[in-house]
Amino acid sequence: MTHTASGRGQDQGIGTSAPRPDGALKVTGEFAYASDLYLADMLWGATLRSPHPSAWIRAVDIGPALAMPGVRAVLTHEDVPGHRFYGLEHRDQPVLAIDQVRHQGEPIVIVAADHPETARRAAAAVRVEYEPREAVTDARRALFDPGCPVVGPGGNVVRHQPVRVGRVPEPGTPGAAEVVVTGEYEVGMQDQAFLGPESGLAVPAEDGGVDLYVATQWLHVDQDQIAPCLGLPKEKVRLALAGVGGAFGAREDLSMQVHAAMLALRTGRPVKMVYGREESFFGHVHRHPARLRYEHGATRDGRLVHVRAEIVLDGGAYRSSSPAVVGNAASLGVGPYEVPNIEIDAYGAYTNNPPCGAMRGFGAVQACYAYESQMDRLAEACGLDPVEIRVRNAVSQGSRLATGQVIDSPAPLAAMLRELAAMPLPAGDRPADLRALPGGVAQTTHGEGVRRGVGYGVGIKNICFSEGFDDYSTARVRLELAGDSLHVHVHTAAAEVGQGLVTLQAQIARTELGVARVTVAPADTTVGSAGSTSASRQSYVTGGAVKAACEAVRERLDALRAGRPELTAEELVARYGPIEETREYRHRPTFPMDPVTGRGDSHTQLALCAHRAVVDVDVELGLVKVVELAAVQDVGKILNRSALEGQIHGGTAQGLGLALMEEIQVRDGRVLNPSFTDYLIPTILDMPPMRLSILENPDPHAPYGLRGAGEPPTLSSTPAIVAAVRAATGLPLPRVPIRPHDIALS
Incomplete structure (x- = not known):
């Protein structure tokens, strides 16, 4: 969808x-999402998936499906x-299962038919003979038990990333911690x-290629994966962004892209694939479940001396982005704290559980829950306030x-914490409205x-890739005439997934060129990559790229104006034609972590957010009502306050x-x-009022001084809420999500 905005x-x-x-x-409800796409002669695609988490495939009989009226292809x-x-990074996932399945829901057969229900019935009619085998479902066993079956290529370790700083003093030796707390978290x-x-x-093209209109987060990396699977050059696999109904990391990996394109090329007709909600749970990656062991040592006055940690992330059946998730968990594993001695071992494991990959917070979420739980335990052991x-x-x-x-940029964490603690607390009176109590209208x-x-x-969260x-x-930015007034056309491949990027691109163009009318073209692969x-x-x-392209257009316009100062900008564009410039924007370089010590300038930018949670807990029934959440976040520069507040609310x-409440039960x-x-x-009934303090301490290395803001609230809100529930109940609560029986039966 093309977006034109005036101002x-x-x-x-x-x-x-x-x-x-x-x-x-x-x-x-008028917005057109990818699931609303329609062509008059299109077919519908469906997928047959494995019911087993681990099995050999001994036979596949597609005959019953092919015999059904209206079925056009069974592949x-x-x-x-x-x-x-x-x-994404390693080609380890089969387009369709070959001789085995490694997780429940693995696709085995795809079908195209005249009607979606026909396609689903045909997929169900395919006969598959399985030989189930032992499923590896415990990540620790996968990593550390030498007798465990091998799930991944070459072993069960996706990545082991150590971090070593200083040397943890032995108890009783000079400099050793006076207070030590340990904990295991899940x-x-x-x-x-x-x-x-x-x-x-997917629409077959006259040149033998395919045009794919899809909801995704990363058009060009989709293209990079799809084209080799189709046996086509990249230029014959053209992608355009269809309407996206949210992403949060789950659309970084492929789902139906190759399947729909295969069916379209086989049948010569457009093929639409839409997952139902149940299939969606099997069709995308999830957040890595984690088990974490931490030891924090400090002086009696609460100064950290050392942190030891073992972080185990279950990556499921395929690699996806697990190596990067492990890297984030390791590099940010002690949190936004100064610690002179650190021993961290972070692992990603292959198992036969559902594949896991990117989700908002990307490895930092799991570590944050553990290290913040530890900081509360340490505060109690030292007799200190949790803020202090x-x-x-x-x-x-x-x-x-x-x-x-x-x-190397502002990080005013101490001031943020003091501001947060100084915010007034909500009234402690018993609410008259039952909706404000645990259990609500029940x-x-x-x-x-x-x-x-x-x-x-x-x-603390890293911003950009590392x-x-x-x-x-x-x-690509073009300044042109539309009628007798100036107009700016902005084209990138950046996916608008609901965060407001289309709006921001137009705002940047208006700021840099001073032109009110801006059109942001639909994202597709006819322009260079915008990344994920x-x-x-x-x-x-992408904001940096649009800014750079606008600056290049402005420089050319200024050069024309210098030669013909008597002409207006409109007259210059009318005389000399549209001005178009394409620019790539790269942030400063990052470097891999050392595989032994973890050392390295691995991150581009870092962002901080602090939360305070107030909860009411029915300790007899185990029900929790979050009464209020307050957040202080430094965003460097506010680009669009309304959108920014929405990001903080959503991440929270x-x-x-x-x-x-949220957990896929496996x-x-x-x-x-x-x-x-x-x-x-x-739901809206679960989200409480929020107090926000948004700070602007510009990062000198970033466009406009901005600091990425969408993910940090997801990190700090979870441990704040759990800490509040612990304060109300006195229970250790080492696992999230907290379930009613964790409270009521304790």
């Missing part, structure tokens, strides 16, 4: 709450025209729970991360057994979900709750 120049430029051009359409791995494997598997399931439309112990150990500009990287309580707790959490990844974006809409990077990198809501490798009936996510 009066700077009144909708950077720093304003410029309205979203797609906002009203989404609210009224197996033998029909893949090119490479049979794909993957984080459940969280789903991105986006609004729109996976969907797209964080202030005493807080990083600041000039501090070093565990990797040795210097924080009237499980009228206040009996309800206790209030307050908790704090802090998180560890030497060539992270860049491309923008993830890692809180698009404002930084996902952190609340992880704290109290037993013996099988998903038990693939629906929104049983997989619970926060």
Whole structure:
């Protein structure tokens, strides 16, 4: 969808709450998502998936499906025209299962038919003979038991990343910690729970290629994976972004893209694939479940002496982005604190559980829950306030991360914590409205057994891709006449997934060129890559590319104006024609972590957020009501306050979900709750009022001084809420999400 926005120049430029051009359409239901795509002669695709988490495939009989009226194609791995494997970083995932399945829901056969129900019935009619085998579902066993079956290529270790700083003093030796606390923590598997399931439309082209209209986060990396599997050059696989109903990392990996294109090329007709909600749970990656062991040592006055940690992330059946997730967990594993002695071992494991990959927070979430839980335990052991112990150990500009990287931009964490603690607390009176009590309108309580707790959490998150990844974006900007007035056309391949990037690109163009009328073209692969809409990077990198291209256009216009000062800008463009410039923008380089010590300047930018949570807990029934959340976040520069506040609210809501309700229940490798009936996510009734303090301390290395803002709230909200529940109940609560029986039966 092309977005054209008008304004009066700077009144909708950077720093304003410029309205979203797609906002009203989404609210009224008129916005066209990928699942709304339609062509008159299109077919419908469906997928047959494995019911087993681990099995050999002994036979596949597609005859019953082919015999059904209206079925136009039934394809197996033998029909893949090119490479049979794909993957984000490592090509380890089969397009269609070949001789075995490694997780429940692995695709085996795809079908195209005249009607979606016909396609589904045909897929169900395919006969597959399986030989089930032992499923490896415990990540620790996969990593450390030499007798465990091998799941991944060459072993079960996706990545082991140590971090070593100094030397942890032995007890009783000079410099040893006077207070030591240990803990074991667990984080459940969280789903991105986006609004729109996976969907797209593949259209065969006259040149033998295919045009794919798809909801994704990364058009060019999709193209890089799809083309080899189809046996086609990249230029014959053209992708355009269809309407995206949320992403949060789950659309970085392929889902139906290759399948729809295969069916379209085989049948010579357009093929649409749309997953139902249950299939969506099997069709995308999830947040890595984690088990974490931590030891914190400090002086009696709460100064950190050492941190030891073992972080085990379950990557499931395929690699996806697990190596990068492990890297983030390791490099940020002690949090935003100064620690002279560090021993971290972070692991990613192959198992037969559902594949895991990118989700908002990307490895930092799991570590944050553990290290913040430890900071609360340490505060109690030292007799300190939970805010004070964080202030005493807080990083600041000039501090070093565990990797040795210097924080070279503002990091006012101590001041953020003090501001947060000084915010007034909500009234403690028993609410008259039952909706404000645990259990809500179910009237499980009228206040009996309800206790209030307050908790704090802090998180540090890397922004943009790390560890030497060539992270860049491309923008093409054209200044032209539309009638007798100037108009700016902006074209990038950056995926708008609901975060407001289309609005921001227009704001940048207005600011840099002073032109009110701006059109942001639909994202596609006819312009250079913009990278992924993830890692809180698009404002930084695509914003930087649009800014650079606009500056180049302005320089050419200024050169023309210098030669003909008597002419207006409109007259210059009318005389000399449109001015178009394409620019790539790269941030400063990053470097891989040393595989033995973890040292290295691995990150581009770092962002901080601190939360305070106030909760009411019915300790008899185990029900929790979050009364209020407060957040202080440094964003460097506010580009669009309305959109920014929405990002903080949204990230906080996902952190609340992880704290109290969201978990994919997996037993013996099988998903038990693939629906929104049983997989619970926060609703408007679960989200409390929020107090926000948004700070602007510009990062001198970033465009406009901005600091990526979408992910940090997801980190710190979870431990803050859990800390508040602990304060209300007195229970250790080492696992998220907290379930009612964790409280009521304790």
